[in-house]
Amino acid sequence: MILQSLAGAWQFRQAGTEEWLPAQVPGGVHTDLLALGLIPDPFVGDNELAVQWVAESDWEYWLRFEVGAELLDEERVFLVCDGLDTLAEVTLNGQPVGRTDNMFRQCRWGVGALLVEGQNELLIHFASPVAYISERQAARPLQGPGQCIQGGSHLRKAPSQFGWDWGPQLPPIGIWRDIRLEATSTARLEEVHLRQHHLGGEVAVSATVTLERWQEVDLRVTLRLTAPDGRVQQAELGLASGAMEGVVSLTVADPQLWWPNDYGTQPLYQVEVVLIDGEALRDQRTFQVGLRTLELRQEPDSHGTSFTFVVNGVPIFAKGANWIPADSFPTRISDAQIEHLIASSAQAHMNMLRVWGGGFYEEERFYDACDRHGILVWQDFIFSCSTYPDAPAFFESVRIEATQNVQRLRHRASLALWCGNNEMEWGWVEWGWDRPENLSLKRAYDRVFHHLLPEICAQEDPDRPYWPSSPSSDVPFHDPNSVLAGDTHNWLVWHHNLPFAAYREHPSRFVSEFGFQSLPCFETIRAYADEADWNMTSYVMEHHQRNAAGNSKMVTYMTDHFRLPKAFRPLVGLTQLLQAEAMRVGVEHWRRNRDCTSGALYWQLNDCWPVASWASIDYFGRWKALQYAARRFFAPVLLSAEDCDTLVTLHVTNDTNARWSGTARWSLETLDGEVLRSGEQPVEAGPASSVSLDPLALADEVGEDTRREVVLVYELWQGDNRLSLGIVPFVASKHLKLAEPELSTVLRETQGEMVLEITARRLARFVWLALEGADVIFSDNVFDLPAGRTHAVRFTAPEGWSAEQVQDALRVHSLIDSF
Incomplete structure (x- = not known):
């Protein structure tokens, strides 16, 4: 088995032009142009508008690479593209290889006959996604969100990349995931399905392997499991000549169980499945596995029908948020960003994130981090807020996409549920989609979400629940946002302008969306708006607000709760206080009534660009007031x-x-x-x-x-x-x-961390700590401090800072300082 990476330095150009420019793969046109200084930063000011031509154009990526005789000596050589975004035609040495129109699927093409020893040339032509959807939309209009380039659902591409009520209209183009050559002989592992069976305190771990064969010879499959403490178990299966499938298993006698965050630890086992031909390694797969049971318990009770996740026999109250893509240009998301966001979720006592259906199926590193930190994943299939085509080619593309991604992720300890889509059943029932001219589209919806996807999940991942839509009552096209069964999206606060207390009138079984907007942190605003634009109604501030009347809503709610601020910077803070208080009121109510409600996932955890939004962590990873409040209202x-x-x-x-x-x-x-x-x-x-x-x-x-x-x-x-x-x-x-609280502080350094003791002479509402010139996560922040109390806050000083520097940079404010 030989792997040859094709990632790294490529060249690209706008189709129809002559000059080839340096590119990075994985990557995309926007980020390559940005690296060359050929476009302005789309996230600054209104530069987004100046780069619309990029996604309206066709582009080409080209690579010259060497291939050795050893690779060509193998019986089969495949070009494997884990993600092409999106309308791609691939040629190798001038010969057509294949094409794709789905960014969510892996493409694997046999290219052994096209490769030559020595230099080879690979060319990938990408057609404009905007031109494509615009042409299709003109021919057959589909429903979609108003903040988007219309027609996005004609293409199997991340819906929010065409715009959303928190995201820009910047659809990327390019090779967005790994690309490589894979060469082997005799056979390969086409599929490996790991399963667990828990009985009597032991766990049987099995691997069902499916082969693709080219030689009728005897083969061996080895299953090797390494426990968290390093102990190794191994089992072997012989596959006789002609056998295409087999099951190899072993038993873990003293399993260390994986638990969601705050319910226990997250021990992880490493699993390796190896295919051997004589003494030759033909293929191998590696997995990270947590041993646990999981079910979605739905039983009649006095409130209707329950909706409770049960892990290792223990009912879990799901606490967390909705996850969106961490950047509009996903290829520049770093490992450190993913780790920061998932670790921040765990630090705030979250145990579940919903990977929302308007983004994309995340990379392995996301699920790795969720496995490590005990974060359950509610995984939407990638469909959101739109009607979708009814063509046979669309159904087939979805079948391949869904099968591949279920097979890729089903071994994950963190993966808790497959959900068909976001808010589309709700759209058919309450948003006016159900009209005679849309009958075939409604039938297509029924086919995909009530037949195709549940059948794929039952076949490929029978150990995990499938849910048809979010929200849903689990009765097709009937009361999808019911408070009696299933999950609900509660937008009475914010979209319907009701007061925070309205959450207390909504006894949901599981609240999978609810939210309130705020501005991002002030230092984040500085990254996209000049001082002249530091005004809630300035052109740039409104350009970085994609929810209609969003800024007006924040000001309206602000006048209900707070005095109008004396300047822009405290106004930023007040919007975050409103957001934190709104979420606190809802979560505390649902947690008090946990006999009825079994989960609260607010909208949303993160941002894809610097913007006014519902996120509790802004684009640059800065914790807003809500993230600190969540650490308190999600406490065990x-x-x-x-x-x-x-x-x-x-x-x-x-x-x-x-x-x-x-x-x-x-x-x-x-x-x-x-x-x-x-x-x-x-x-x-x-x-x-x-x-x-x-x-x-x-x-x-x-x-x-x-x-x-x-x-x-x-x-x-x-x-x-x-x-x-x-x-x-x-x-x-x-x-x-309120009067001046006369806060006093004592700062000391203890065992490598800073401890700040704060005492109030009078009530201080919403004490807010910051270090000027640095981003710091405090053990607590934006808290109330009544008269005569002292509160100790811990934090790590920025690298290289002395205690004196920290003291000089420390800023302590409270509500009274805003007016």
């Missing part, structure tokens, strides 16, 4: 307050597998810290439970003349350790009689 043990004016009920939610004991303390006090009434209550919360404490009736102390001057402070303690602290104001923050 949560103390939250259900407030109804002056009647407040505290709840302790325990997501862990063990009984939890501690104390809830509360204090009704003035903003200056004078205690009017206080108390505490011991708490016993069983595994996977939520308990309510004695209601607090505070009407006698909180009247119209005092409500602007008092707050309820609630704290969760375990022994001498305060786990959390929150407050309930009795008026909107804009009406609190």
Whole structure:
């Protein structure tokens, strides 16, 4: 078996021109032009508009490469393209090899007869995706989001690359994944299907192998499993001449189980499957595997039908967010970016990410990181918010795409569910798509999502659930956003302009989308907007806002909660506070009612460019206020307050597998810290439970003349350790009689990390920490600090910084500083 990479330095040109320019593969036209200084940065200002011609043009990529005699001596040589984006025609040494119109599938072409010893030339012609969809859309209009170049669903390409309500219209073109030659003789592993069977404390691991053969000889398949501690087990299977399939298995007697984040550890086993012909290695595959069971439990109960993920027999409350592509140009996403985003999810106590159907099936490194960090993956197939073609060629392309990606990902411990699409059943039921002229398109929808995809999943991955759409009630074309069964997308807040408290009127079984926008971090805004544009309604700020009336919505909600800020920079912070508070209200409510709701995935975790959006981590990886709030409201043990004016009920939610004991303390006090009434209550919360404490009736102390001057402070303690602290104001923050909190700080260095102790003389709402000139993730940030309390925050100083430099760069603000 010989592998020869064809990645690296190529050349490219606009079709019809003469000059070849240097290119990098994997890569794309935009990034290659950008590296050469031939286009401006599309993410700055409105430069996106100046580069529209790129995707409207055809392009060619060319490589001259050497092939040795050893490779040509093998019986079969394949050109393997893991991803061509998208309308590609491939020629080798002037001879046609193949073509593709689907960026999500691998292409494998036999090229042994076309290669020569010595120099060879590979040419890939890419046609304009914009020209293609525009022509198809003119002939047969398809429904799609209004923020996009219309007609994107005619092409099997990431839908959001044509634009979305958070993304630019910058469809990439190029070789976006690995490209190589694979040469072998006798046979190859066409498919390897790993499965687990858990019984009696042991796990049987099996590999079903399917071969492609060229010689009728006896072969051997070896299954080798390496445990996290390095111990190796091995089993072997003989395949007689002519045998095309076989199963090899071994038993793990003392398995280390894989758990979602905060439910246990994530031990990973390395699996190798090797095909041997005599003493010659013919093919091999390697896998990273976690041993665990998983089911989606849907059972009748008092609230309708449950929708609960169960891992290793333990019901899981899914906590997390929706994932979109981490860059509009995916080939420049780094390993470090992926690790930062997934690690940040785990640090915020998330255990699930939904890979949304408007992006693409992620690369192995994404799922590797999710495996390592215990992040379950809700995986959409790549269909979103559109009607799709009804042609036989489309169905066949989807069949190949789905089969390949299910086979590629089905061994993953992190992979929890296959979902047919995003919001398309909802579109057919409630968005006006169901018209007589669209009857064939509705039949195509039914064929793909109720027959083709579930049949592929049942055949290729029977150990994992399939869900037809998100949202869905699991009854085709019936009440897809039902609160009684299935999953829901709750956009009452934001799109329907309802107050945050509206979340409490939505008793969903599983909330897979809900969200609230904010501006990105100020330093991120500086990357795309000059100081003259630092205004919510400036041309550039509105260009980096793709949701209609999005900036207006933020200002409207802002006037409900906060005083108008004195400058642009605090306005940026206030939009993030609104976002954090909105998500907190929803998540705390659903977690308090975990007997009804089994998951909350907010929209969205990340950005693909610097923009106003629903993300909790902006394009440059900076944590917004929401990411810090998520670390608190997703904590395994949560103390939250259900407030109804002056009647407040505290709840302790325990997501862990063990009984939890501690104390809830509360204090009704003035903003200056004078205690009017206080108390505490011991708490016993069983595994996977939520308990309510004695209601607090505070009407006698909180009247119209005092409500602007008092707050309820609630704290969760375990022994001498305060786990959390929150407050309930009795008026909107804009009406609190806040005064300068007189924050004092003490900074010290302990065992290689910085510890900052902050004390407030008066209530400080939303204490916000920053290091001028550096990006730092604090152990806590954007928190309330009542009078007389001290809060310790830990962080790692930037490399090379002294404690004195950190002290000089430290900035501490609170809400009162914004107006």
